[in-house]
Amino acid sequence: MKLGALLLGLALAQTLAACAGPRPAPPQGASVVPPPAWRTVLDGPGAPIRADWWTAFGDPVLVNLVARALAANPDLGVAAARVEEARAAERLARAQRTPTLNAGLPTTEGQTVSPFGTPSTAFGAQPSITASYDLDLFGRLRQASAAARAQALANEGARDTVRLAIVSSVASGYIQLRALDLRLAVARETLAARSEALRIARRRAETGYTSNLELRQAEGEYRATEQLVPQAQLLVARQENALSLLLGTSPGPIPRGLPLDRLLAPAVPDGLPADLLRRRPDLFQAEQALVAADRSLDSARAAMMPNVALTGSAGVVLSTALANPIGVFSIGGSVLSPLFDGGRLRAQADAAAARRDQAAWSYQRAALIAFREVDDSLASVLRSGQQATALAGQRAAAAGALRIASNRYRAGYSAYIEQLDAQRALLTAELALIQARADRLAAYVSLYQTFGGGWAREDVGAVRR
Template sequence: MKRAALLLAVALPGCTLPGKRTDAPGTTAVVPPADWRTPLPSDGPIRADWWRSFGDPALTALVERALANNIDIQIAAGRVEEARATEALSRAQLLPQLGGVAAETQGQTVSPLGTPSRAIGAQPSLSASYDLDLFGRLRVASRAARAQLLASEAARDTVRLATAATAASGYITLRALDQRLSIAQATLAARADALRIARRRYETGYSSRLEYRQAQGEYSATAQLVPAAELAISRQENALSLLTGTVPGAIPRGVPLDRLTPPPILDGLPSDLLRRRPDIFQAEQTLVAADRSLDSQRAAMLPHLSLTGSAGIVLSTALANPVGVFSLGASILAPIFDGGRLRAQEQAATARRDQAAFAYRRTALTAFREVDDALAGVRRTGEQATELANQTEAARGALQNASNRYRAGYSGYIEQLDAQRSLLTAELSLVQTRTDRLTSYVALYQAMGGGWR
């Protein structure tokens, strides 16, 4: 892959964050690249349908059902709504605060002649306050909340992508278990035929008791593979049911394992495709939020200037005419001595920013590793599957020859037994390798953030 185009500002040392920063000794700050990733719609699914590339409608339906009903996705969506409310609250801090009150009073008044009388009055008023935010404390806090909202949306997308990949891998594993069960049943039928022949030869005196006992043992060894495969299938179906948010039950099947056709991988995939990974975008926005929180914490050390005002009228039965009242004032609040509280909070924010920077770099490097692992898995398991297919064909031919020689009396049962064991091992290994190859494709799709089209 062409790695020079992506994330070098993220994964390589020597970059600095915007603005003046005092980094801890030995730390390396990083800067997010411009136009890093276009956020996905907050109320829509991931705009990638890579699971359709395998050509199995049952697989497609399973993944889409998991994306619609998975509980982890719903929990992540709830966190997004919480972050959205927090971001709205931070934006509200930038606006003037208005309030009103209409107090009612009752009492008595005394005239100059000493005659008391009852008086009823009211004083409606409107008050307003506004923080001028001279040093950007509230504005930076609002930007930090916005970055946290984007990070939570990316976290939700990460869960969606992982859910789709888990559903696809689980379905592939299920089809592999189905094929293992089919192989075990076919082998069991062949062993039953061999056991029948061995019993007949033993009863007629053409073979020893040893061959008959060997045939019995091999039949039982193969028979236990059937319930083991059925148990694994049941557990895999239950796991997929949980993933799709439903009660345990049967999972619909589509095409067999050997007919799943992932698309070919283009040579020279651009590393820019890694920009689609939501976990990288999440790490970036977490870094941005930590950086803005540090700015806000530093601004908290500076004076705060607030304007306040109120206006109202006084209404009373004791007054001939209403009386208007108003007030206007300003206040400056500056920390003088707080025992080092603000300084400690600023140091904690700096440490969180440095942690987010290192986490950002680690996420980028992990992305490269996952892509390389998936590409190597696709390539090497493909080569392994080719050789195992050749081995399976050779073992099948050897079993045919050994069976013919055994029935004709030219060889002992041990040759046929060895050929049966070799064929069973080769067939199961081929199924496992094909499964690994298909799951490597799924891992590659996930590592590339949802495909490369």
């Protein structure tokens, strides 16, 4: 007994010394201090998230498409199911901290022998209720429950990340679809102009006014423009199919609203606060993953401490061999402490510490990526606008050059090659302008996405104050 008590005392002393050691420090440069809670930012005064930022483009059809995608997108459904799974795991971890009650009704049948040697058959039953409760003195179950709670919040952040990505993809895809529609319209208009030029060239060649060289050049240019129409139609069909997938439907036509040049470009105010980045669901997910890893480390360290549990049972013995029922009860406790486990618990704690460090580095990386994406989006909004302005001027100049070249050609002052070059320049400028306008609108979508869903007037006002 003395030897057993000595071994138990040594084991407890080693366990206490191990658990009282210094807490592993996070990697240098990786902060483990989380920003304000995601729900606090959502519900906090003066900082509401603009949940319908896609309405800023002024197209009701786009608003309807986003609503359909949020209602039927399969990726969002999977993310929502994962949230429900995490919430169930949280409830399971929380249930480990509550007492457990079990009821039993064992029955027996046997023979009894009286003093006179007369055997008889006896029937008995012992209904009972057993209760057990883990005191959790060192917080093993409490920290495990907190880790499950943080993991559930991280899954909610992952779901919100998917939701924001779906909305942004629908908005960007719709903008690209309207750009492709405009490209198709330009290709058809250009093809009609090439057809008229080919008709004039054929008539001039038949009358002997020009050589067949101009006729072949006009015919070649017509065929080159003709292939742009099915190419644009193919891109439109593919874009419609991509949007159908986002909407959770089979491939089919997508309704159209405003043309590309009538979609509004939202104004970006000066002085957007950096705190808006805390609204990003991916940052919230990384934050809660860090919290979950930290709580798991606490739970692993607490597992080295003794486990104290209380048990009790109460019941009654009923038997035909007894004149009256007999009540029975028991109350007890248990203290379990690891004496020798070959380093398993220490290895589990070290693994939890390593996972916590990984989560800390991931959180820092997510923050750096957020800053980079915001800077890229702001630069895209600015530079794409400048590019669109320059291309609009180029398109106007190319249209003027085509008018002059066409008049000179019809008057016989220049060769057909000048008109041909002017036509090619105008087509190139028009297609580039369409793409630049689409890129500019897509840059606004990206900016809203990188800020976690837009901003409100109160956010800018708070910075200016």
